[in-house]
Every structure is written in C-alpha cells, then in structure tokens.
Amino acid sequence: MFKLSSVALATAFVAFSAPAMALTSPGTCSFSDVSGAGVTVTGCAGYFTGNLNNAADFADVSAMLSTEFPGITLGTDRLEQVDVSANPVNFALPVGGDTVIGLHWGGGAGGGTSSFYRVTVGAGFAGFTVAIPNPELGRGGLSNAALYSTTPAVPEPESYAMMLAGLGAIGLMMRRRRRG
Numbered sequence: 001m002f003k004l005s006s007v008a009l010a011t012a013f014v015a016f017s018a019p020a021m022a023l024t025s026p027g028t029c030s031f032s033d034v035s036g037a038g039v040t041v042t043g044c045a046g047y048f049t050g051n052l053n054n055a056a057d058f059a060d061v062s063a064m065l066s067t068e069f070p071g072i073t074l075g076t077d078r079l080e081q082v083d084v085s086a087n088p089v090n091f092a093l094p095v096g097g098d099t100v101i102g103l104h105w106g107g108g109a110g111g112g113t114s115s116f117y118r119v120t121v122g123a124g125f126a127g128f129t130v131a132i133p134n135p136e137l138g139r140g141g142l143s144n145a146a147l148y149s150t151t152p153a154v155p156e157p158e159s160y161a162m163m164l165a166g167l168g169a170i171g172l173m174m175r176r177r178r179r180g
Helices: 002-017 058-068 157-179
Strands: 039-049 080-083 097-105 113-121 142-149
Touching: 039 058, 058 113, 058 142
Parallel strands: none
Antiparallel strands: 039 113, 080 142, 097 113, 097 142
C-alpha cells in the first residue's frame, strides 16, 4: 500500500514539474491586424491554432510572449479578458505605453486562431481597431481579446500641478478652521 502511494506521489510530482510546452504558430500575423488612433504596433506573434486567451495554460503563453516580446512585464495571469465581436476593442483597465494584447478569431476547425500584439498606446487612444474577419482564414469573426501587459500612463506635469494646488487649498482651509 505504501509503495502504491509513493508511486502515485512521484508520478504527480513529475507531471506538475514538467516544463511548459512550446507553442507553435502555423501562420505569421501582420502589423496591420491592429490599428487605431494613438496605436503603433511594434510586434506580433501568431496565428496560433485555438483560443489561447481562454483555454491555454498561461505558463505556455507567458513563455512565448517573453520570448517574442523581450522586456515586457507579465503577472501571473492575464490582466483582463473581454468577449467582443466588433470594433473598437476596449478594456476596463486603462492602457498606455508599452502594451501586449491577445486576440482570438473564430472561423476555423479547432477553434479559429489567436495572435498576440505588442503596441505602443499614446495620445488620442480610443480603442483598438481589429481586422475582421479572421485575417489568416478569411472568415470568422472576432471572439475575445485579452490584456497581458500595459504600462500605466504617466500623468502630465499639469495634472501634478493641479493636484498639488488642490492639496494646498485643503491645507489652508483646515488651518483656518483650527484658528477660527
């Protein structure tokens, strides 16, 4: 009985400590798949078979993104995922600066294809415009988008000045109340 438990434990350890499986892409994505005001595409990886935003092991996707887009900062999971079928594609979280998104289009056997894009998001941003139908297959609509990494926008100097002026005004009001 003890030997059976030891074998089961050893098997489980090997299964969970196996390295992440490398993803392979049957196609090559295009920088023109994603556009929009304030959006500059700086890299892309894909088209991968299946919906990697939903079903893929994040460790596999993270390893691929770190290789394809050196220098990005990833957390332990996607920052956000939205189901979307039309443009523009927006996230609830604010995006800015160096950003990585994943897109999944339907339209193929095996669940369509997924691609990943590194973009710079700047002034005038109002959402991502995504090529529809599926650029690789020529059919199938957009299914979902995931936000993997983004650099929060740095406030303009005017914003800091207004914040400091507001704090100063609050301080003056509190000081007057204490005296009065």
